[in-house]
Amino acid sequence: MSQQSDPAASAPLAPAPVAPATYRSVLAVREFRVVFLAQVIATLGNVVAQITLAITVYERTRSPLLSSLTFALGFAPYVFGATLLSAVADRRPARDVMVACQAVSCAVVGVMAVPGMPIPVLLALLLVLGTVAPVFQGARAASLPDLLSGSGYALGRSLLRLVSQSTQIIGFAVGGLLLLVMTSSQALLAAAVTFGLAVLLLRFGVRRRPARQPEGDARGSVARASLSGVRQVLAVPGLRPLLLLTWLPPAFAVAPEALASPYADELGGGSAAVGLLLCAAPAGSVVGELLAGTLLSARTRVRMMLPTAVLMFVPLLGFAFRPGLWVAVALLTVCGLGFTYAMGLDQRVIDATPEALRGRALTITLAGLMITQGLGFAAAGAVAEFLPPHVVIVLVGSLGLLTLAWCGASLRGRGAGRANRPAAADRAG
Numbered sequence: 001m002s003q004q005s006d007p008a009a010s011a012p013l014a015p016a017p018v019a020p021a022t023y024r025s026v027l028a029v030r031e032f033r034v035v036f037l038a039q040v041i042a043t044l045g046n047v048v049a050q051i052t053l054a055i056t057v058y059e060r061t062r063s064p065l066l067s068s069l070t071f072a073l074g075f076a077p078y079v080f081g082a083t084l085l086s087a088v089a090d091r092r093p094a095r096d097v098m099v100a101c102q103a104v105s106c107a108v109v110g111v112m113a114v115p116g117m118p119i120p121v122l123l124a125l126l127l128v129l130g131t132v133a134p135v136f137q138g139a140r141a142a143s144l145p146d147l148l149s150g151s152g153y154a155l156g157r158s159l160l161r162l163v164s165q166s167t168q169i170i171g172f173a174v175g176g177l178l179l180l181v182m183t184s185s186q187a188l189l190a191a192a193v194t195f196g197l198a199v200l201l202l203r204f205g206v207r208r209r210p211a212r213q214p215e216g217d218a219r220g221s222v223a224r225a226s227l228s229g230v231r232q233v234l235a236v237p238g239l240r241p242l243l244l245l246t247w248l249p250p251a252f253a254v255a256p257e258a259l260a261s262p263y264a265d266e267l268g269g270g271s272a273a274v275g276l277l278l279c280a281a282p283a284g285s286v287v288g289e290l291l292a293g294t295l296l297s298a299r300t301r302v303r304m305m306l307p308t309a310v311l312m313f314v315p316l317l318g319f320a321f322r323p324g325l326w327v328a329v330a331l332l333t334v335c336g337l338g339f340t341y342a343m344g345l346d347q348r349v350i351d352a353t354p355e356a357l358r359g360r361a362l363t364i365t366l367a368g369l370m371i372t373q374g375l376g377f378a379a380a381g382a383v384a385e386f387l388p389p390h391v392v393i394v395l396v397g398s399l400g401l402l403t404l405a406w407c408g409a410s411l412r413g414r415g416a417g418r419a420n421r422p423a424a425a426d427r428a429g
Contacts, residue, residue, distance in 0.1 A: 158293050238352050245345060245407040247372040251376035260277040
């Protein structure tokens with residue numbers, strides 16, 4: 001006897017609706033919690049190492065220049081790490097890369113802790129730390145889509161940014177307290193231990209997944225593949241304007257931070273005024289990311305990306321009136337809200353990046369952000385040698401708005417339809 005199939009039974013099942021990602025759902029993922037905790041611990045160790053070295057170098061040399069170099073040298077090698085080592089993030093499993101980078105950091109800071117280490121050796125070791133940093137950050141960012149599906153990626157990146165900003169502030173306080181009860185060598189050894197704990201967390205708390213680039217495709221040296229990867233990343237359709245939007249606005253937006261001391265001096269304020277000016281924008285960015293991550297969907301964050309970025313610069317135009325301290329703090333707090341544009345931008349970048357290039361693309365993206373911000377700091381200070389600080393801030397605000405307009409036009413020229421892709425992320429998130 002023949003059987004007739006039930007049309008209802010044979011019809012394809014509609015995908016079950018999935019609730020959009022939230023900060024709570026992201027933190028409910030066990031592997032992400034491990035990455036999150038490792039980030040907190042390693043950031044504390046890194047900041048403690050930085051402040052300890054800065055104080056140690058100054059005490060031994062009495063040179064403000066050499067002391068400041070202990071901060072600058074942590075960022076200078078980002079160009080080298082991103083251009084010559086970024087292929088590692090795709091050739092090797094992400095967990096292996098993260099563990100290896102943190103192990104190198106642990107060893108380097110441990111060597112720094114040796115009493116009496118010559119200053120040139122300390123500075124050379126700082127270059128090593130700065131070289132592995134972009135590789136680690138790229139591998140970590142590239143691993144997040146494996147841990148967090150859909151719109152969870154942008155929220156995961158947001159949480160890591162929030163913890164980095166908060167932990168850096170705490171880290172400077174912890175470093176100062178440690179040096180009251182420890183020698184500099186002991187403080188550096190404590191920092192090395194934090195990197196060791198991060199190694200253990202990542203090694204035993206994150207699953208080892210295959211590399212994105214198959215072993216048979218990984219030919220040639222890492223440096224050659226990394227340089228080729230830079231060209232490939234910049235050639236991806238639609239990705240270049242997103243990279244420019246990642247790099248250029250923050251390069252202008254750091255000007256008030258770079259000029260906090262001279263502007264406070266212009267107002268007749270002291271160190272407390274400098275501290276308030278420095279804390280305003282980070283506080284605004286923390287509030288903005290928490291609100292956007294809690295109240296807005298992934299689609300809305302992407303749609304509001306450029307309008308939100310405008311907030312970084314419009315308040316800076318108010319400095320034309322040379323506002324007093326509390327008005328300046330309020331203006332900079334609103335500027336900080338504008339940094340929330342990065343949440344929508346993160347989703348656009350990951351949607352536009354081919355999976356095989358993900359590690360290299362995110363390594364280059366994060367390294368470029370650090371480099372352009374460093375250049376922005378230097379440029380703002382250089383211009384302020386010739387113009388009053390409040391005039392420089394207004395000039396930077398105007399240039400920032402022009403940059404956003406140019407980047408926005410480039411994105412529209414590439415096809416705004418790509419902005420709709422995160423709608424799938426909303427359903428999957």
